[in-house]
Amino acid sequence: MDKIESLATQSGVDGALQRRAEQAVYRAQVYAFLSVVHLYPSENWSEDLPLAAAAVARVEGAPPWPEVQPMTQEALQMAYLRAFGAAGSLCYETEYGLPHEYRQAQELADIAGFYRAFGFTLGGAVRERPDHLAVELEFMHVLALKEAHALLTGVAEQAELCVDAQAKFLGDHLGVWIELFAQSLALNTREAPYLPLARFTVEWVRADAARLGVQLASRNRKEVNHTPFDPDFSCAACPMVDLLR
Template sequence: MGRSVGEIVMEELVYLYKLASLGLTYPNEAHWSAIERIVSEREALFEGETLDMVSDFTGQFNGVSIGDVRSDYLTFFDLGGQISPYETEYLTEKISRKPFELADIAGFYRAFGLSVNQSSDDKEMVDHISVELEFMALLTSKEIYAIETNSKEHEEIVVDAKGKFLKDHLARWGFFYCRQLESLEGGGLYKSLGKIVEAVLTLECERYGLDKTVYNKDLTREALNGVRSDTLACGPLSGEV
């Protein structure tokens, strides 16, 4: 019998974070190719319930064209779309704190030597779901490296940062975001990604002793009209593991 979702090993977790990050950003050619590589290796990377979830995504992925997914992305997530992919649009009870929240997220990235790819044509705000998921993938990779090199101090630093980022940011809105994905009419690709991210967040909350029910609640949205400021915008994150 294969492993259950609750038994996902960290190497699998890195790939799940990466897959979700790539799938939830605007589908350009580079992202599409990276997803193709991950799904082509799925049987070697995953097993059990995790493989079932990824296989569901793979079936959806193989059944659409990049053009169709681009159209869906703009319909579902573009400015004024059905779902906001930006964390701070859900802070309606404290809108005045948005600049501070953005700065806090960016501070997490800088603390781990993660830099902005200034040459990237697909810059996103730091609170975009895909950027936050990419950051968690990088932290998980750093945690694996610290364990492999028996660096307890570095491991503790990374684990502490992951727990805080999950508590203060990703978990706070991620569950609601996933429920929105899963309630879409159409958009099977995004529904399957919602299930993956929800499973990962559930697992991570259990690991860090966070009560999922505290975070798994309905949120309201302060939809942004116009152009988002490019302050604190970033392309793909890069940094040394």
């Protein structure tokens, strides 16, 4: 945190704002780690578990860190496939509880609108839909970092804009379905690391929402129907399917 202290000193930021910025940075670190957890492990993120646990420990009001141990990348990949399957369809917000496929497109557009407003673009090495859990977690990471930077550079209005966006995104999107995701994952696996970290993610999002004054309703998977099938968001729309028939 030496860079934060240096920037705070240069900008004349008082101690209270500096502590708030530090909290935002630690929250950003946790969101970034959880984002990587919910993607196929092309790298061994489990080696960073101690760093993630240390960041969580520094966040006020954070839930307890789960008992998860580092493992080999091969073991991590096998655990991922057992938990999520090859398609990883559990990880998409708009697969849960929408009344029809047209609403799915509307929700995707709303999520993308959040991203555009804060210069968050999709693409690069990892290409996913905007409603993928890893993408939504990464967006919260970006918002927290932007909040910290605004605080440290004395742009209070920009910092509050980032805070409001975090609250609204949790209330409208990430916080609405994260519990349903963890419940669904529990049907596939009971083993570490994915189920304990999914449950931690639920508690982390809930705690962060409470900090921001957002009340999240508890939802039960059994009371939520899957969003009706839309071939535009499935393998059925791929031309390769016809070759296999």
